[in-house]
Amino acid sequence: MLTSRIPLIDSHCHLDMVVERGLSVAEITQTLIANDISGLVEIGADKEAMLWARTLAHTSRQFEVYYTIGHHPGEAKSADASFGLKFIEENKDDERFVAVGEIGLDYYYHADEAPEQKQVFIQFVRAAREVGRGIAIHTREAHRDTVDILKAEASGLPVLIHCFTGNLEEMQEFVAMGCYISFSGIVTFKNATALQEAAKACPLEKILVETDAPFLAPVPHRGKTNQPGFVRDTLDFLAKLRGEDAEILAAACTKNTRDFYQLGLRGRL
16 A cells, blocks of 8 residues: 555644745645644744744644744854744743754855854754753754764754755664654655665654645645645655555654654653
């Protein structure tokens, strides 16, 4: 079986940006229902997104919605990180606040800001430890520095590598450190051969799926605004790529998402 109907959770999306790009709530909801998506994790990577994400998490009734608090590495130099750090402390007892992220390093666009990125990254890792949350990592063209900081600062913390775009060896190094690996629609792209090799080999107990909506819509939705309902397409592609029963993969991805984010278990920590 290569088509799964086990409910999925989009482990990383920016629904605020999806709405900003013109998709109606009705359309988003319809696509979620049609694809059996039971919930999502809304990413708060800047001040406005944090506030929006928290409100969404506490007002959604039809779906499970959780949120994160972080600071995108692309804004390490241009935006003040103090609001996010304070917001983490203020919301530490909120069971809907499930991780610190996205945080990390991006040298593809912002290599010249590496010192500032590292400083902010470390600040948020330490904040996550203080409030007992895992960390959702953005890393692009910065594998070695990301690994070094995680080894130095994140020992014992749950770590999720969001929208993984690396190769087999990089995936294996992260997994050896205990990290979860999340695949986005990029893995469905025809030219993503190195990423597909990594996806084939990712251990079942460490794999997650995400949309990173509104970005990176998977095949067959290339060119469209991505949305959480499309996570099903990435799941089904991965099942075919891995030669795996999609029901088994869907169950594993959902379990891994719940385990990393401690969904529904925050009060027990």
